[in-house]
Amino acid sequence: MSTDGRRVVGVIPARLASSRFPEKVLARATGKELVVHVLEQARKATVLDDIVVAADHPRIAEAVERAGGTAILTREDHPNGTSRLAEVATRVPAEIFVNIQGDEPEIEPDAIDAATELLLASPWADVATIATPFEPGEDPQNPNLVKVVLGAGGRALYFSRAPIPFHRDAAKGGAPRAAPLRHVGLYAYRTSFLARFVSWEPSPLEETESLEQLRVLEHGHGIAVAVRRVTSQGIDTPEQYAEFVRRLARRG
Numbered sequence: 001m002s003t004d005g006r007r008v009v010g011v012i013p014a015r016l017a018s019s020r021f022p023e024k025v026l027a028r029a030t031g032k033e034l035v036v037h038v039l040e041q042a043r044k045a046t047v048l049d050d051i052v053v054a055a056d057h058p059r060i061a062e063a064v065e066r067a068g069g070t071a072i073l074t075r076e077d078h079p080n081g082t083s084r085l086a087e088v089a090t091r092v093p094a095e096i097f098v099n100i101q102g103d104e105p106e107i108e109p110d111a112i113d114a115a116t117e118l119l120l121a122s123p124w125a126d127v128a129t130i131a132t133p134f135e136p137g138e139d140p141q142n143p144n145l146v147k148v149v150l151g152a153g154g155r156a157l158y159f160s161r162a163p164i165p166f167h168r169d170a171a172k173g174g175a176p177r178a179a180p181l182r183h184v185g186l187y188a189y190r191t192s193f194l195a196r197f198v199s200w201e202p203s204p205l206e207e208t209e210s211l212e213q214l215r216v217l218e219h220g221h222g223i224a225v226a227v228r229r230v231t232s233q234g235i236d237t238p239e240q241y242a243e244f245v246r247r248l249a250r251r252g
Contacts, residue, residue: 006095008116008188010048011088012038013074013081014064014102016057020237025060025102029245033063034235037105040067044109047116052092053102054084082187082212086198089191096120097194099187105244106232111186114226118154119188125224126193127216129156130184132230138182146183146211148225156223159183159211184230187213193221 014025014035021027025035032040035053042051053064053071056078061071072091078084085099098116100107111130119128131148134140140147143161151157158164167176189197203218205211216223235241 006120007049007093008047008096008098009088009092009094010042010045010051010098010100010112011085012042012051012053012100012102013078013084014053014055014060015076015078015084016060021235021241024235024241026063027241029241030248032067034105034241035060035102036063036067036069038100038102038107039064039069041105041107041109042100042112045112045116046109047113048098049094050092051100052088054081054088056084080212082194083198085189086194089194095191097189097191099189101185101234103234103236104186104232105235106247107186108228108230108232111184111226111228111230114228115186115188118224118226119190122154122222122224125155125222126190126197127213127221128188128224128226129213130186130230131181131225131227132184133227134180134182135231140180140182146185147180148183149178150181150225150227154225154227156213156217156225158217159209159213161209161211181227183213185234 016023018024027034054074055061055071056076061073064071074084074087089097115128115130140163146159147164148159149157149164165178203215205214205218
């Protein structure tokens with residue numbers, strides 16, 4: 001629960017269709033649907049006053065409700081999870097909404113807390129998110145791993161699929177003063193900003209990089225970034241889900 005009295009609601013957008021892994025949010029090789037695992041992780045965060053699953057199909061809502069959660073059926077035609085979250089914001093009262101990806105069953109509760117607490121403490125920001133140092137074996141050159149560079153006070157300067165910041169003198173040896181940071185796709189939004197954000201057309205940089213958060217920066221709004229060690233990643237394929245099932249089994 002937030003410490004300053006402002007109501008914070010976590011929203012887990014969950015849609016049935018998925019091109020690479022059909023109906024992945026309902027996969028239940030563990031005995032629980034994937035979206036239920038996400039819900040259980042989100043419940044471990046300390047800042048959330050409530051959690052809602054924003055579903056586009058009754059089967060998702062039924063799975064969540066069987067697990068004791070709250071689900072809201074939203075329109076099927078939303079282009080992305082942020083748009084789905086914005087619909088929830090018109091139906092559920094709160095000052096802060098936290099967008100928790102519906103395919104991240106191992107999301108660290110500390111990341112949810114950190115993004116929310118940073119937004120509450122940053123009056124200049126309309127959005128807060130998370131960055132993490134790259135783990136050994138993660139390649140900053142990989143365009144599927146989004147990078148972010150920060151200014152003073154943790155303000156996001158830019159997000160890119162390209163390796164940023166570019167270390168000009170790498171060939172001469174020596175570590176860069178600003179090491180690359182991987183962006184973690186978890187967002188806390190001020191409710192007053194959400195409706196404006198989804199009303200804007202996709203921006204040129206957003207469409208170039210295929211990164212929705214660039215729309216915020218292109219319109220001159222601030223994104224606060226908390227740096228935390230986050231190792232969890234989303235599940236996009238049946239192979240990644242099988243790995244998750246094995247990890248869960250190893251943990252007992």
